[in-house]
Amino acid sequence: MSTTLITRIGELMTVDDEQRVLRDAAVVIDGDRIAWIGAASDAPAADERVDAAGRALLPGWVDSHTHLVFDGDRTAEFEARMAGQSYAAGGIAVTRDATRAASDERLAALVAARVREARAQGTTWIETKTGYGLDTPSEQRGARIAADGADDATFLGAHLVPAGVDPDDYVREVCGPMLDAVRPFVSWADVFCERGAFTPEQSREVLLASRAAGLGLRVHGNQLGHGEGIRLAVEVGAASVDHCNFVSDADLDALAGGSTVATVLPACDLSTRAPLAPARRLLDAGVEVAIASNCNPGTSYTSSMPFCVATAVLQMGLSVAEAVRAATRGGAIALGRATGEGAIGSIAVGHRADLHLLDAPSATHVAYRPGMPLTAGVWKGGRRVV
Ligand SMILES: N=CN[C@@H](CCC(=O)O)C(=O)O
Ligand SMILES: [Zn+2]
The missing domain is CATH 2.30.40.10 (Urease, subunit C, domain 1)
Incomplete structure:
Protein backbone atom coordinates (compact mmCIF):
# COMPACT_ATOMS: atom_id res chain seq x y z
CA MET A 1 0.00 0.00 0.00
CA TRP A 61 -16.87 17.58 6.48
CA VAL A 62 -19.32 14.88 7.61
CA ASP A 63 -22.72 15.81 6.19
CA SER A 64 -25.09 13.72 8.28
CA HIS A 65 -28.38 14.92 6.79
CA THR A 66 -29.26 15.21 3.10
CA HIS A 67 -32.09 14.20 0.74
CA LEU A 68 -30.25 13.71 -2.57
CA VAL A 69 -32.52 11.17 -4.29
CA PHE A 70 -34.85 13.50 -6.16
CA ASP A 71 -35.63 14.98 -9.54
CA GLY A 72 -37.05 18.43 -10.32
CA ASP A 73 -36.68 21.62 -8.35
CA ARG A 74 -39.08 23.83 -6.44
CA THR A 75 -38.10 27.30 -7.65
CA ALA A 76 -41.71 28.51 -7.70
CA GLU A 77 -42.22 27.44 -4.07
CA PHE A 78 -38.98 29.19 -3.11
CA GLU A 79 -40.08 32.38 -4.85
CA ALA A 80 -43.45 32.26 -3.09
CA ARG A 81 -41.63 31.83 0.22
CA MET A 82 -39.40 34.81 -0.47
CA ALA A 83 -42.61 36.75 -1.17
CA GLY A 84 -43.86 35.93 2.31
CA GLN A 85 -45.40 32.44 2.30
CA SER A 86 -44.30 29.98 4.93
CA TYR A 87 -42.86 26.54 4.32
CA ALA A 88 -45.28 23.63 4.58
CA ALA A 89 -44.64 19.90 4.25
CA GLY A 90 -47.03 19.60 1.29
CA GLY A 91 -44.33 20.62 -1.22
CA ILE A 92 -42.77 17.18 -0.73
CA ALA A 93 -45.51 15.77 -3.02
CA VAL A 94 -44.27 17.94 -5.93
CA THR A 95 -40.84 16.34 -5.66
CA ARG A 96 -42.40 12.91 -5.17
CA ASP A 97 -44.11 13.23 -8.58
CA ALA A 98 -40.95 14.41 -10.39
CA THR A 99 -38.88 11.70 -8.70
CA ARG A 100 -41.27 8.88 -9.55
CA ALA A 101 -41.21 10.00 -13.19
CA ALA A 102 -37.39 9.78 -13.44
CA SER A 103 -35.59 6.64 -14.63
CA ASP A 104 -33.26 4.73 -12.30
CA GLU A 105 -30.27 5.83 -14.38
CA ARG A 106 -31.25 9.47 -14.24
CA LEU A 107 -31.80 9.42 -10.47
CA ALA A 108 -28.47 7.68 -9.87
CA ALA A 109 -26.72 10.25 -12.09
CA LEU A 110 -28.38 13.13 -10.21
CA VAL A 111 -27.24 11.71 -6.87
CA ALA A 112 -23.69 11.22 -8.18
CA ALA A 113 -23.56 14.80 -9.46
CA ARG A 114 -24.78 16.11 -6.09
CA VAL A 115 -22.18 14.06 -4.22
CA ARG A 116 -19.48 15.47 -6.54
CA GLU A 117 -20.66 19.02 -5.76
CA ALA A 118 -20.44 18.32 -2.04
CA ARG A 119 -17.01 16.74 -2.35
CA ALA A 120 -15.68 19.75 -4.27
CA GLN A 121 -16.37 21.79 -1.10
CA GLY A 122 -14.66 19.36 1.25
CA THR A 123 -17.37 16.85 2.20
CA THR A 124 -15.86 13.39 2.61
CA TRP A 125 -18.80 11.52 4.19
CA ILE A 126 -22.42 12.00 3.26
CA GLU A 127 -25.65 10.50 4.50
CA THR A 128 -28.74 10.56 2.32
CA LYS A 129 -32.39 9.61 2.70
CA THR A 130 -35.30 8.14 0.77
CA GLY A 131 -38.59 9.98 1.21
CA TYR A 132 -39.59 11.12 -2.27
CA GLY A 133 -41.05 7.76 -3.29
CA LEU A 134 -43.81 7.36 -0.70
CA ASP A 135 -44.97 3.94 -1.85
CA THR A 136 -43.26 0.61 -1.37
CA PRO A 137 -41.69 0.10 -4.83
CA SER A 138 -40.60 3.74 -5.13
CA GLU A 139 -39.12 3.83 -1.61
CA GLN A 140 -37.25 0.60 -2.32
CA ARG A 141 -35.81 2.10 -5.50
CA GLY A 142 -34.83 5.26 -3.58
CA ALA A 143 -33.13 3.16 -0.90
CA ARG A 144 -31.11 1.22 -3.47
CA ILE A 145 -29.99 4.42 -5.21
CA ALA A 146 -29.20 6.11 -1.88
CA ALA A 147 -27.09 3.13 -0.76
CA ASP A 148 -25.17 3.08 -4.05
CA GLY A 149 -24.55 6.82 -4.16
CA ALA A 150 -23.90 7.89 -0.56
CA ASP A 151 -21.91 6.65 2.43
CA ASP A 152 -24.89 6.15 4.78
CA ALA A 153 -28.46 5.51 3.64
CA THR A 154 -31.60 6.31 5.65
CA PHE A 155 -35.21 5.17 5.16
CA LEU A 156 -37.62 8.12 5.32
CA GLY A 157 -40.85 6.54 4.12
CA ALA A 158 -42.50 8.54 6.93
CA HIS A 159 -41.85 11.87 5.20
CA LEU A 160 -45.42 12.75 4.17
CA VAL A 161 -48.75 10.93 4.14
CA PRO A 162 -49.68 10.92 0.43
CA ALA A 163 -52.93 12.78 -0.34
CA GLY A 164 -55.91 10.46 -0.51
CA VAL A 165 -54.24 7.78 1.63
CA ASP A 166 -55.53 7.08 5.12
CA PRO A 167 -52.73 8.04 7.57
CA ASP A 168 -53.13 4.86 9.65
CA ASP A 169 -53.02 2.69 6.53
CA TYR A 170 -49.90 4.54 5.38
CA VAL A 171 -48.15 4.09 8.73
CA ARG A 172 -49.01 0.38 8.58
CA GLU A 173 -47.45 0.19 5.11
CA VAL A 174 -44.31 2.06 6.28
CA CYS A 175 -43.91 -0.26 9.28
CA GLY A 176 -44.61 -3.42 7.30
CA PRO A 177 -44.00 -4.02 3.58
CA MET A 178 -42.10 -0.78 2.97
CA LEU A 179 -39.68 -1.39 5.83
CA ASP A 180 -39.12 -4.98 4.64
CA ALA A 181 -38.46 -3.76 1.10
CA VAL A 182 -35.86 -1.11 2.04
CA ARG A 183 -34.21 -3.07 4.85
CA PRO A 184 -31.39 -4.60 2.74
CA PHE A 185 -30.25 -1.16 1.60
CA VAL A 186 -30.35 1.10 4.66
CA SER A 187 -28.90 1.23 8.16
CA TRP A 188 -31.01 4.13 9.46
CA ALA A 189 -34.68 5.12 9.68
CA ASP A 190 -35.98 8.66 10.04
CA VAL A 191 -39.42 10.20 10.54
CA PHE A 192 -40.77 13.73 9.97
CA CYS A 193 -42.51 14.30 13.31
CA GLU A 194 -44.33 17.57 12.75
CA ARG A 195 -47.79 19.05 12.36
CA GLY A 196 -48.76 18.35 8.72
CA ALA A 197 -46.52 15.27 8.57
CA PHE A 198 -46.57 12.55 11.28
CA THR A 199 -47.99 12.81 14.80
CA PRO A 200 -45.82 11.80 17.77
CA GLU A 201 -47.83 8.54 18.09
CA GLN A 202 -47.39 7.67 14.42
CA SER A 203 -43.72 8.65 14.59
CA ARG A 204 -43.15 6.43 17.64
CA GLU A 205 -44.76 3.50 15.83
CA VAL A 206 -42.47 3.94 12.81
CA LEU A 207 -39.38 4.36 14.99
CA LEU A 208 -40.10 1.30 17.13
CA ALA A 209 -40.81 -0.88 14.08
CA SER A 210 -37.57 0.35 12.50
CA ARG A 211 -35.62 -0.34 15.67
CA ALA A 212 -37.08 -3.86 15.80
CA ALA A 213 -35.86 -4.32 12.21
CA GLY A 214 -32.34 -3.45 13.38
CA LEU A 215 -32.10 0.11 12.07
CA GLY A 216 -30.56 3.06 13.90
CA LEU A 217 -32.95 5.95 14.46
CA ARG A 218 -33.05 9.62 13.47
CA VAL A 219 -35.88 12.17 13.75
CA HIS A 220 -36.84 15.38 11.92
CA GLY A 221 -38.18 17.33 14.88
CA ASN A 222 -39.28 20.78 16.08
CA GLN A 223 -38.71 22.41 12.69
CA LEU A 224 -42.00 24.27 12.23
CA GLY A 225 -43.10 24.75 15.81
CA HIS A 226 -42.87 23.44 19.36
CA GLY A 227 -43.79 19.77 19.66
CA GLU A 228 -42.76 16.37 20.89
CA GLY A 229 -40.16 15.45 18.24
CA ILE A 230 -37.08 16.18 20.34
CA ARG A 231 -38.36 14.39 23.44
CA LEU A 232 -39.51 11.42 21.36
CA ALA A 233 -36.06 11.19 19.75
CA VAL A 234 -34.40 11.09 23.18
CA GLU A 235 -36.99 8.62 24.52
CA VAL A 236 -36.35 6.09 21.73
CA GLY A 237 -32.57 6.61 21.85
CA ALA A 238 -32.30 8.16 18.38
CA ALA A 239 -28.76 8.96 17.30
CA SER A 240 -29.85 12.42 16.20
CA VAL A 241 -32.77 14.83 16.13
CA ASP A 242 -32.50 17.28 13.29
CA HIS A 243 -33.75 20.87 12.75
CA CYS A 244 -34.45 21.81 16.43
CA ASN A 245 -35.64 25.33 15.61
CA PHE A 246 -38.12 25.38 18.49
CA VAL A 247 -36.50 24.12 21.68
CA SER A 248 -38.32 24.43 25.02
CA ASP A 249 -36.57 24.13 28.39
CA ALA A 250 -37.99 20.59 28.70
CA ASP A 251 -36.53 19.71 25.29
CA LEU A 252 -33.17 21.11 26.34
CA ASP A 253 -33.21 19.11 29.59
CA ALA A 254 -34.08 15.94 27.68
CA LEU A 255 -31.23 16.46 25.21
CA ALA A 256 -28.76 17.33 27.95
CA GLY A 257 -29.69 14.18 29.85
CA GLY A 258 -29.53 11.84 26.86
CA SER A 259 -27.14 10.84 24.12
CA THR A 260 -29.09 12.12 21.12
CA VAL A 261 -27.17 14.64 18.99
CA ALA A 262 -28.98 17.86 18.07
CA THR A 263 -28.29 18.47 14.39
CA VAL A 264 -28.78 22.04 13.22
CA LEU A 265 -29.30 22.94 9.57
CA PRO A 266 -28.29 26.58 9.05
CA ALA A 267 -28.85 26.71 5.27
CA CYS A 268 -32.37 25.34 5.71
CA ASP A 269 -33.14 27.94 8.36
CA LEU A 270 -32.10 30.72 5.99
CA SER A 271 -33.92 29.28 2.98
CA THR A 272 -37.15 28.88 4.93
CA ARG A 273 -36.67 32.16 6.84
CA ALA A 274 -37.13 30.18 10.03
CA PRO A 275 -35.81 31.25 13.41
CA LEU A 276 -32.25 29.93 13.52
CA ALA A 277 -31.83 26.80 15.60
CA PRO A 278 -30.46 27.78 19.03
CA ALA A 279 -27.10 26.08 18.58
CA ARG A 280 -25.40 28.34 21.15
CA ARG A 281 -27.98 27.51 23.80
CA LEU A 282 -27.71 23.81 23.00
CA LEU A 283 -23.91 23.83 23.33
CA ASP A 284 -24.06 25.84 26.54
CA ALA A 285 -26.38 23.19 27.99
CA GLY A 286 -23.82 20.49 27.19
CA VAL A 287 -25.68 19.01 24.20
CA GLU A 288 -23.64 17.46 21.37
CA VAL A 289 -24.38 19.55 18.27
CA ALA A 290 -23.87 18.61 14.62
CA ILE A 291 -24.14 20.84 11.57
CA ALA A 292 -25.45 19.39 8.30
CA SER A 293 -26.57 20.79 4.94
CA ASN A 294 -30.02 19.13 4.65
CA CYS A 295 -29.54 19.39 0.87
CA ASN A 296 -33.00 18.95 -0.68
CA PRO A 297 -35.11 20.78 -3.28
CA GLY A 298 -37.67 22.16 -0.82
CA THR A 299 -35.95 23.77 2.12
CA SER A 300 -32.20 23.81 1.46
CA TYR A 301 -30.96 23.39 -2.09
CA THR A 302 -27.27 23.49 -1.21
CA SER A 303 -24.73 20.92 -0.06
CA SER A 304 -22.18 23.56 0.91
CA MET A 305 -20.86 22.68 4.35
CA PRO A 306 -18.54 25.76 4.36
CA PHE A 307 -21.65 27.92 3.92
CA CYS A 308 -23.31 26.13 6.86
CA VAL A 309 -20.20 26.50 9.03
CA ALA A 310 -19.88 30.19 8.16
CA THR A 311 -23.55 30.77 9.01
CA ALA A 312 -23.18 28.94 12.32
CA VAL A 313 -20.32 31.27 13.23
CA LEU A 314 -21.74 34.50 11.83
CA GLN A 315 -25.37 34.03 12.81
CA MET A 316 -25.66 31.32 15.46
CA GLY A 317 -22.91 32.51 17.79
CA LEU A 318 -20.56 29.52 17.53
CA SER A 319 -16.80 29.89 17.60
CA VAL A 320 -14.93 28.63 14.54
CA ALA A 321 -13.64 25.65 16.55
CA GLU A 322 -17.18 24.78 17.70
CA ALA A 323 -18.62 25.04 14.20
CA VAL A 324 -15.82 22.99 12.62
CA ARG A 325 -16.25 20.32 15.29
CA ALA A 326 -20.02 20.23 14.75
CA ALA A 327 -19.56 19.85 10.97
CA THR A 328 -16.98 17.06 11.29
CA ARG A 329 -16.91 15.11 14.54
CA GLY A 330 -20.47 16.16 15.45
CA GLY A 331 -21.76 14.64 12.20
CA ALA A 332 -19.67 11.54 12.82
CA ILE A 333 -21.21 11.12 16.30
CA ALA A 334 -24.67 11.62 14.78
CA LEU A 335 -23.87 8.71 12.43
CA GLY A 336 -22.27 6.51 15.11
CA ARG A 337 -18.90 6.65 13.37
CA ALA A 338 -16.76 8.88 15.58
CA THR A 339 -14.71 6.28 17.43
CA GLY A 340 -12.58 3.21 16.86
CA GLU A 341 -10.55 1.98 13.89
CA GLY A 342 -11.61 3.69 10.71
CA ALA A 343 -13.47 6.42 12.61
CA ILE A 344 -14.35 9.58 10.71
N1 LIG B 1 -38.69 18.79 6.77
C1 LIG B 1 -38.74 17.75 6.19
N2 LIG B 1 -38.02 17.32 5.15
C2 LIG B 1 -37.08 18.17 4.45
C3 LIG B 1 -37.74 19.00 3.41
C4 LIG B 1 -38.37 18.19 2.36
C5 LIG B 1 -39.00 18.97 1.26
O1 LIG B 1 -39.65 20.00 1.48
O2 LIG B 1 -38.86 18.50 0.13
C6 LIG B 1 -36.26 18.97 5.43
O3 LIG B 1 -35.54 18.32 6.19
O4 LIG B 1 -36.31 20.20 5.47
ZN1 LIG C 1 -34.30 16.75 6.10
Missing part, protein backbone atom coordinates in the same frame (compact mmCIF):
# COMPACT_ATOMS: atom_id res chain seq x y z
CA SER A 2 1.38 3.42 -0.82
CA THR A 3 2.00 6.20 1.67
CA THR A 4 1.48 9.96 1.32
CA LEU A 5 3.08 12.68 3.42
CA ILE A 6 1.23 15.98 3.63
CA THR A 7 3.73 18.38 5.11
CA ARG A 8 4.24 22.07 5.95
CA ILE A 9 0.63 22.29 7.23
CA GLY A 10 0.22 25.78 8.71
CA GLU A 11 -2.68 24.78 10.97
CA LEU A 12 -3.67 21.16 11.57
CA MET A 13 -7.09 21.07 13.25
CA THR A 14 -7.31 17.53 14.56
CA VAL A 15 -10.76 17.81 16.21
CA ASP A 16 -9.43 14.93 18.35
CA ASP A 17 -10.26 14.27 22.01
CA GLU A 18 -7.98 17.10 23.14
CA GLN A 19 -9.06 19.39 20.25
CA ARG A 20 -5.37 19.76 19.37
CA VAL A 21 -4.35 22.39 16.83
CA LEU A 22 -0.79 21.83 15.55
CA ARG A 23 1.35 24.39 13.72
CA ASP A 24 3.91 23.55 11.02
CA ALA A 25 2.65 19.99 11.12
CA ALA A 26 2.55 16.91 8.92
CA VAL A 27 0.29 13.89 8.40
CA VAL A 28 1.14 10.53 6.86
CA ILE A 29 -1.56 8.52 5.07
CA ASP A 30 -1.03 4.77 4.67
CA GLY A 31 -3.64 3.17 2.45
CA ASP A 32 -7.00 4.44 3.64
CA ARG A 33 -5.87 5.35 7.17
CA ILE A 34 -3.97 8.07 8.99
CA ALA A 35 -0.66 6.52 10.06
CA TRP A 36 1.24 9.39 11.65
CA ILE A 37 0.70 12.99 12.88
CA GLY A 38 3.31 15.37 14.26
CA ALA A 39 5.75 18.19 13.63
CA ALA A 40 6.78 18.60 10.00
CA SER A 41 10.43 18.48 11.10
CA ASP A 42 9.95 14.94 12.53
CA ALA A 43 7.94 13.49 9.65
CA PRO A 44 8.98 10.14 8.19
CA ALA A 45 9.52 9.71 4.44
CA ALA A 46 6.65 8.50 2.27
CA ASP A 47 6.07 7.39 -1.32
CA GLU A 48 4.44 10.68 -2.21
CA ARG A 49 4.95 14.16 -0.71
CA VAL A 50 2.37 16.96 -0.79
CA ASP A 51 3.59 20.43 0.20
CA ALA A 52 0.74 22.24 1.97
CA ALA A 53 2.82 25.45 1.92
CA GLY A 54 1.33 26.78 5.15
CA ARG A 55 -2.29 25.95 4.36
CA ALA A 56 -4.75 24.58 6.93
CA LEU A 57 -5.77 20.90 7.06
CA LEU A 58 -9.06 19.78 8.65
CA PRO A 59 -11.04 16.56 8.78
CA GLY A 60 -13.35 16.36 5.76
CA GLY A 345 -14.71 13.24 11.67
CA SER A 346 -11.33 13.76 13.37
CA ILE A 347 -7.66 13.40 12.51
CA ALA A 348 -6.02 10.70 14.63
CA VAL A 349 -3.83 7.67 13.98
CA GLY A 350 -5.99 4.75 12.83
CA HIS A 351 -8.85 6.96 11.67
CA ARG A 352 -9.90 7.07 8.03
CA ALA A 353 -7.83 9.43 5.97
CA ASP A 354 -10.71 11.77 5.10
CA LEU A 355 -9.01 15.15 4.87
CA HIS A 356 -9.72 18.67 3.65
CA LEU A 357 -6.90 21.02 2.67
CA LEU A 358 -7.99 24.64 2.65
CA ASP A 359 -6.62 27.27 0.32
CA ALA A 360 -6.17 29.42 3.43
CA PRO A 361 -3.84 29.50 6.44
CA SER A 362 -6.53 28.75 9.03
CA ALA A 363 -10.02 27.35 9.46
CA THR A 364 -11.12 30.82 10.55
CA HIS A 365 -11.09 31.78 6.86
CA VAL A 366 -14.17 29.59 6.27
CA ALA A 367 -16.20 32.13 8.26
CA TYR A 368 -14.00 35.17 7.58
CA ARG A 369 -14.29 34.71 3.79
CA PRO A 370 -17.81 33.27 3.46
CA GLY A 371 -18.82 32.02 0.03
CA MET A 372 -15.24 31.88 -1.26
CA PRO A 373 -13.89 28.71 -2.93
CA LEU A 374 -11.40 27.68 -0.25
CA THR A 375 -11.00 23.95 -0.98
CA ALA A 376 -7.47 23.15 -2.20
CA GLY A 377 -7.54 19.36 -1.83
CA VAL A 378 -9.70 16.50 -0.56
CA TRP A 379 -8.69 12.93 0.40
CA LYS A 380 -11.40 10.32 0.89
CA GLY A 381 -10.25 7.05 2.41
CA GLY A 382 -6.68 8.04 1.58
CA ARG A 383 -7.41 8.67 -2.09
CA ARG A 384 -7.10 12.19 -3.46
CA VAL A 385 -10.49 13.08 -4.97
CA VAL A 386 -10.11 16.89 -5.39
